[in-house]
Amino acid sequence: MNNLSEQFNNPQSSQQFQSGQPMQNQSVTAHSSASREIEEVKGAIFLAKQFPRNMFEAQNRILDNCKRPALAASSMYSYPKGGTKVTGPSIRLAEVLARNWGNLSYGIKELEQRDGESVAMAYCWDLETNVRQEKVFTVKHSIYRKQGGPKLLLDPRDIYEKVANDGARRLRACILGVIPGDIVDLAVEECTKTLAGQNEGPLKERIVKALTFFKEKHGVTQEMIEVRFGYNASSFSEFDLVQLTNIRNSLKDGMSTVEDWFSKEEAKKVDGGLATEFEKSQEQPKTEVKSDAPNQNPIEQPELPLE
Structure with missing residues (x-):
């Protein structure tokens, strides 16, 4: 009887009764989950050390993928700026680079969801060299329209798609920050050749x-x-x-x-x-249209939609 009285007088004990699970069990569950994640990371690092990437084969796999017309057509984004344009590798090309480069851990995680916004993280981790890029960002649960102002998102699916869309640009930047720049340049050049080879005439x-x-x-x-x-x-x-x-x-x-x-x-x-x-x-159809010099430092912007 005394023990029961103490539990009702103790707020912490009352919370344990209401949840139906003692705080000690919750702590054990959290510790077990954290330990499992640590062991998974250790296993991934061990495999990366045991089976290091062959850079020559990785480069060939990347260039072979860039010969696919569907990938080449979506391999670049463009952004208008000052009458010219800024271009850079798209998230689709970045994903192909990451998959074929090998021994990379990358993705987007939603860390927290509060009222009206989500906190997420995009990351890319080279398990061989321990080089890691990550970006933590906040996503408002709303979209901006040219007419009518912002529209609030209430559907969980709409919120998920908004977080994934905003995270894609950060993920691209993380991947391109880990993979060597000369490999990225070779991939872009190969995609350009693929597109040029599909058509007749200049x-x-x-x-x-x-x-x-x-x-x-x-x-x-x-x-x-x-x-x-x-x-x-x-x-x-x-x-x-x-x-x-x-x-x-x-x-x-x-x-x-x-x-x-x-x-x-x-x-x-x-x-x-x-x-x-x-x-x-x-x-004069044979007159060449001179192309402006592309910006050498493309900023993170989405590809123009074709919807």
Whole structure:
């Protein structure tokens, strides 16, 4: 009777009764879970030391994957800035690099979820060299719209997708911070070769043909296309041409309309000199469109959506 009275008078004992599980058992469970995670990490490190990567084979695997057209088409992101564009390896290419480089532990973890926001961590750890990159960030449970202001996310699936989407950019930066830069450059170069080998004729001529097609078939001017991409047609690359092709296929199949992709009102604000360049390109299809020099320090930005 005295013991029962002490438990009701002691808040800690009362909490143990309410939870149905003694605090001692909870502590044992937490300790067991932590010990299991430590043993898993030790095992991964031991295997990485026992079976170190063959850098020559890893490089060949990466280059072989970059010869796949589907990967090459999504291997780069682009971001408009000051009339030109900033480009860099996409998260899809970074994942291929990590898988084929070997002995890497990488991913995104949600550390905490509070009211209206989540705290997450993106990381990449080279188990051989013990080089680790990690980024802790906060994700608001809302999305910003051009009209109507922010929209709160209440569905757990929407929150999960928002955390995963924001974490993808941090994960890409972590992976690219661990894998040697020369390997990344070789992968990007191989993806460019893959895209170039799929098409006939120089890139500049194919861009002119694409611009001509959109104007003749859909009444879409060069200004409207440049507003959509955020930079001048003279800066277009193989990846931009792939995006134009995807838009053309969507219009052809009736999955979208011209208004879904291009804005006539915004195009009217663009300098009319671009139209003159377009007309000259039609008259002289063999004239090369000079490409602006790409930024050598691409920032972390998402790839332009094609939805």
